[in-house]
Each structure stands twice: as structure tokens, then as C-alpha cells.
Amino acid sequence: MEAFFSTIEKLIVLDSASRQAFAAIMQYHEFPKGHLLVKPGTVCHSIFFIEEGLTRTYYEKDGKDITDWLSPENSFACSIVSFITRRPDRRGIEALEPTRVWTIHYNDLETLYTTHHSIERMGRLIVSSGLVQLQMRFDDLHFATAAERYATMMKQTPSLLQRTPLHIIASYLGITQETLSRIRAQHILL
Amino acid sequence: MEAFFSTIEKLIVLDSASRQAFAAIMQYHEFPKGHLLVKPGTVCHSIFFIEEGLTRTYYEKDGKDITDWLSPENSFACSIVSFITRRPDRRGIEALEPTRVWTIHYNDLETLYTTHHSIERMGRLIVSSGLVQLQMRFDDLHFATAAERYATMMKQTPSLLQRTPLHIIASYLGITQETLSRIRAQHILL
DNA sequence: CGCCGAGTTGAACTGAATCAAGAAACGTGG
């Protein structure tokens, strides 16, 4: 659980009352590789803090499997749209490795938001940082070529490239597996 | 200013103390068509609530002008990444029509966040709703064709299509003006 | 009138998808 607090400490340092309140609502879980943390087409009721392992958020479109987001250790996994809007979403979350998580339930979090101003602030800062991350990924997708996107990922999260099956990386980048394989072959030659 | 409160009322109803505190920090401005609300390459210090008119958030990439976001009346314009990270960003904001705005300054907002829990909550909810909007646009860009993206826009914000020059819509959708022109021609035939 | 910006249309080109086949790595049970 320390890992969680030291991760969000980059955004905000919580007083000990808030920390304790938070610690009380987090639940520890372990999931095997392949386990579904959130089933596609359901409401996502929790945020998962990944202590160890790797998950992907994904959905189906026209029979194709599309990976939306990757969450390695010390990051969050959540079907954001569903969690915020409280509606079912096609997105599911799957463990790509044996994964240990701290689960934060929506209702518990709402309660803490109301009772602790500092946790409400933490929530705002986490969502803000999520927005910045998504915006940067959006920019990448908006007007960068496949090779540029791969290069960005190489630079920012090289370790993910080694741990994650190619077809998943490919759809994460918005390209096909074959194209990614070719781009990679090019890279090695340089 | 009523327009502002009734817009955010969809997210949260503020008590009158918070409303007054908020009203005290908002500044009214009018800008002519073509005016730069935020200059590219600078830090964005304000959120703009568009009471009337239309702005675009844009940037240059490889000499091309790319429109990132469109903000019509009763919505917000902001160079989000810069505003949150407090760093300069290539993004600028330009008025596409004569525009009337309520400006909310970063420092003032920070003060209110600290003094009013309900405004901190409002901030979290606004950012959350921005995140959902961006996520939906991201999905569209991730694995939809140009024609699908146009269709989405036709459905969701048809009025924007009529008010905005074609080359701006095109880069907003991530395609060229020529392609958009052809897609549009197809649509008329159906 | 002639110019100018906005939009359309055409033809050639290209990056990436698709379809198809095979190679390499991996795990599992005999």
C-alpha cells in the first residue's frame, strides 16, 4: 500500500487522517494472467491501483480487439468513461501478467470525497493528470505517423514494449501487427 | 454569467456562497474574430467560458495548422495541458467568430479550490467531464474511418459543421480538406 | 470587371491494411 501513497505523493501529500481513511477503503487482490478485472459491457465500479503486474483496457470494434490503455505497476487501471458516467461501456480490463492490485470502490471513494476535502483535491489532481496523459496520447494519434508513434513509445515506456505481446502494442498504437513488425525491423537496421 | 452557472449546474449545484466567490473572480471580455486568446508557445493562465461565439484550440505541426478542439457557446476553451502543468505549450486559442467570454484565472481558481470544498468538487467534476469527452474523441480517432468520424460529428454537433471553415473541420477530424470535401459530397447523394 | 478566399474535383502516389503463408518460441502432456 506504500507504493500507492508514494505514487500519488507526486501529486499531493495527504495528511495522516486522510491516509488512514483511504487505507481503510482499499482492498487487496491478486489476479492470475488472463483474469478479467472488468467485464466488457458492464459498469466499472472500481479504480485499480496496480502494485505489481500489467493490465490492459480493451474493447471490440467490428470483431477486432483494440487495446485502449496499458497499466503497469504503480499506475491506475480503470474503465474511465464507465466509472465517471456510471454507465456500462464496451471496455473491459484484463490482466496480461499475474497482477496484484489495490481496489478502490466508487461508493467508498464518493464518501471520502465528501468527508475529506484533501481527498477531493487528490481526486481532482489524479483526474487532471489523467487528462494530460490522454491529451498527449491524443496528439500522437491525431497527426503522427505509425513510425513516430512507435518512437514515442520507445522513448517513454520502453519496458512496456518488451513485456507486451506485439498485437496488443499494435492496436494500442492504432496500427496492425504486421505494420508494427515492419517498423520494428526498420528500427533495428538504424 | 447566468449561462455559466446553468451550464455547470448539469454537474453540480453550487451553494450561494460559492457562487458569489466564483462570480467575484470571473472577468468578462469581448474578442473580435481572429483574436488570439492564448498565444502559441506560452503558458495558458486562464480557462475561458464561452458565453457567445466560437474558438478553436490549434497548433502547428510540420508547417501544418492542426485544430485540436472547438469551443462554441456554453462550453470551455483552455489549453489544458499548459493550464494543468503550468508549462508553455505549442497550442494557441483563436476566436473564429466575435466572441464573448468569462475568464477564470488560474491563481484565483486555486485560491477558491482551497477555501471552498464545493468548488474543488466542481473542478474535479469539470475535469472528469472533460476526460470523458476527450476519451470519446480519442476512441473515434483510434479506429474509425474518416467517414465514420464525419458521421459522428454530424450527429453530435451539426451546427459546428455549418459555422466552421472546412479546412478547420478537416484537421479537427484528422483528415485533409479534400478528403472531407469528398466525404461530404458522398453524404449529399445518400 | 478582376481578384481573392473557400470549396470542389481529378489524377497520381503512398502509407498502411489485408490476405496469406511460414518461422520461431513456448508450454504441456506423453
Added chain:
DNA sequence: CCACGTTTCTTGATTCAGTTCAACTCGGCG
């Protein structure tokens, strides 16, 4: 420890959506 199927990745040939470049139309306006 090997044989087997399965998953993962690569490579090639073809096709296609969308870009690029260029010319042209149309409506407004000094």
C-alpha cells in the same frame, strides 16, 4: 526429453483509403 499444438512474430503480395499536387468553380467585393 521430445512431439505436438498454440501463440507470437515475420515476411511477401496485393489492395485501398487517404494524401498530395494541381487545376478549376463559385460567390463576394473593392
